[in-house]
Amino acid sequence: MHIVVLVKPVPDPASGGERLGPDGRLDRTASPAVVNGNDEYALEAAFKLTEAHGGEVTLVTMAPATGPETMRKALAMGATRGIHVTDESLAGSDHVSTARVLAAALKDVEFDLVLAGVDTSDGLAGVVPASVAARLKLPYLSYAAKIEPDPAAGTVKVRRISPTGFDVLEAPMPALIACTQALGEPRYPSLKGIMAARSKEIVTKALSEIGIDGAPVGGTVATTKVLGSKAPPPRAATLVVRGTPDEAARELVAFLAERRII
Amino acid sequence: MTEPTSATPTTGSYRLSEEQLMLRDAVRVLADELIRPRAAEIDRTAEFPWDVKDILASHDILGLPFPTRYGGLGGQLLTVCLAIEEISRVCATSGLIVAVQELGALPLLLAGTDEQKDRWFPDLAAGRTLIAFALTEAEAGSDASATRTRAVRDGDDWLIDGSKRFISQGSVADLITVFAVTDDDPETPRHKRLTCFIVEKATDGFGVERIEHKMGIRGSPTAELSFRGVRVPDSHRVGGEGDGFPIAMRTLDRSRPGIAAQAVGIAQGALEVAARYAQERKQFGRAIAEFQMIQAMLADMDAGTESARQLLYKACTEIEAGARDAARWSAMCKLVAGDNAMRVTTDAVQVLGGYGYIDEFPVERMMRDAKITQLYEGTQQIQRLVIARALAGRSG
């Protein structure tokens, strides 16, 4: 069973260094890039599936020239190869361009499933997987907490997290699945995996090589623009309450009442 | 005077590679989760931690220094040292398991034949077997040329007689790399008298005489080994007859950084405990980390440990690149790292006060463990000798 995982390098959220550049775009130099958190759950799910059903995991990423550095970790975790779509014009891409490019990159790849994280920690929009699926007319199964393919029948069942529990969805393969943390903790790369990663293949593709010529994509045709940014208003000074539990509780409840929360 | 290689231009980033960082982090997580909880008990029981050996084997850490064709990971010296450092940060005994597996195998890596490697490396790389390095004797410590263990030809075989002392993991190893005098002609220069052999544990005449009772690295058995007419085929000879001494010296050039890595790891572990304790411990109404006398100690501990670490990493890089003064680099990094580990662990005990002196906290163990890094694989005095000889332009 062949699985593609869409991975995105994002600024390490733990570094606290995320910021916008003067052009209103994400400043990718401000903090180290890591594999997007939710993509790691997609990776883990992919490895579990290929361990159970055989097959290979291919990474597809649309990223600046430094993309392969971040892909190495995913290769070390167990992916077989990487496809890195990069082009200077892609800087400042919006959701539309991103989905278009990823969909184009997938056209030449064989797969039974495409897995992606439900959203990315730098953008948090959570719309790209659905867009890619719709562009490729792939069945789209989102907010996955469990993935159970039936290769013989050519179908896949997914538990989609719902507000009250979960829905069990079923669709024919190939399909695209948006993955959540509920799929399980991503593995740490093994030492063998780490040492093997350097010799794994990362194919870099230009836009022309994935069939995007003519119609422009990327920053110049972005459908949205950042007009400005500001720090949110600072919170008022923190009120610190010490004292006996009863006194503290009285103060806390009085505070809530004063703010008309209760 | 030998030109120091640090003056030679180097290329590439003066930082760890993505691969090395990933590997270090992977080992760190493993050490924190699986080995740290065992460290105090390993020290208390003074028993070799077979469970930790299995962890190191199953995660391919023992395979790091071995070539990939034998199932190893083909790691460079720096990569091996990163692993030893991270493991020693939580348990010096466990870190030593990795260092000794490399130490014992180095003569084979440096001078072994393909047949020898085919025979022993797959099991060593997988951690199915362990190997120890037996050079030191009761009367031949710093002076390896005073070795008395002898090997004499008997047809196609050799018969080895003598005893070795202070052999790390000598009692748990499946293979012993042993150095014996094969030419005692007084005319033969002292450094051409030794030959290196591999002895398999099950061979008749090989025995473990006793296990030392030690101050630190208590889970690592230090054995006295006896050889009474131990018969080994000539195919177990590593390198040429009379090549033993240079093989041993080249081995130490590459293995001393492993001990430096152990020392850096011990110091880092102690620093982390002390720094955290200083944040949490309150006296006179304040965290003791707010007192300048404590701050100065912690700052010195950090600066010293980072210095030792950077020297170690640089030494690994130079030795790997084939520096002519490899002996100098390896002696310097062990000297600096060993002394730093002793100082930092002692200071860590001081920061913790009375709590540092009892086994409720790991720093007293770390202090005891640190001492060995100033002693084995050449005392600090020997390291200085090696460095001074390099300065004087003489070969070590």
Add this chain to the structure above:
Amino acid sequence: MAGLWVIGEVTADGKLANISTEVATLARTLAAEAGKEVAGVVVAADPTEAATELARYLPRVLAVTEPAAADRPWSMVAAERIAGLLEADTVEFEFVGAGPDGRDVAGVLSALTGWGIIANAVGASWADGGPVVEMSVFGGKLTTTSAFTGSAGIVTVRPNVVTAEPAASAGKIEQVKPTGDLAQPTVKIIERVAEAGAAAPIEEARIIVSGGRGVGPEGFALVKEIADQLGGAVGATRAAVDAGWIPYAQQIGQTGKIVKPQLYLALGISGAIQHKVGMQTAETVVDVNRDPEAPIADFADLVVIGDLFEVGPAILAELRARPRPGSA
């Protein structure tokens, strides 16, 4: 008839999702500011109930009866049907909630129309012929304002950005039939499973009482009691979810939910960055913690230094002693 559309999200039992009432209120206000028309659209197997509810907030609601929505994920079917309506009615901007269904519908709709998306709005105004949208990015460290470069787009709106307010009079409902067939491949819902302990989407809760690793399984009973007493929802850090004390749906933070309640009462939570990004835009943050140095103290409005197991019961007692509204 250029204008703004509100996509009414429909729950499994045919009701209108709460978030849609907030989105409708926001879009109605914007339309008034812009001098534009605003309408809602509801796609469901039986849109009656949801459309009636949405019409309380908007002057006009288009109702699409789509039997396929009965056993297929709502967002996929709705997105295609809404795309099919666009030609008949010149829509400029679509507004939908930023929860799972809203994101999915926005993603598919964007692929079908080529429209851009501004995600996770926390506020909006009108300028230069389009919405100017405020977003909170990088875990609340920065507020950005964005606009569309063209004359059409989709905005996803976070819960609790505005308080839902019905319009003065109910709007009219039109039954409409979109053109074309459903062309996207079929995904079937073969089972709907309700899990014990699951509640309304936590993003929509006005009050969230949340617990972390330090709380322990017994502590979560206390967290829940306090939440019940306050009429709030129970949230948790990832560590508490990983420990299995509470379902993943209740996790707040980087790989969980982003919430913006009126009150976030954090119990035994240190406020690590991964959690902070999920809750720091809460209007009021109150924290009960033993550690005065915990990072959460930097962005909480009120910090009680103390043990949850001592302070918690005292808070409960204090809350219970208060006269309930209307009972005094």
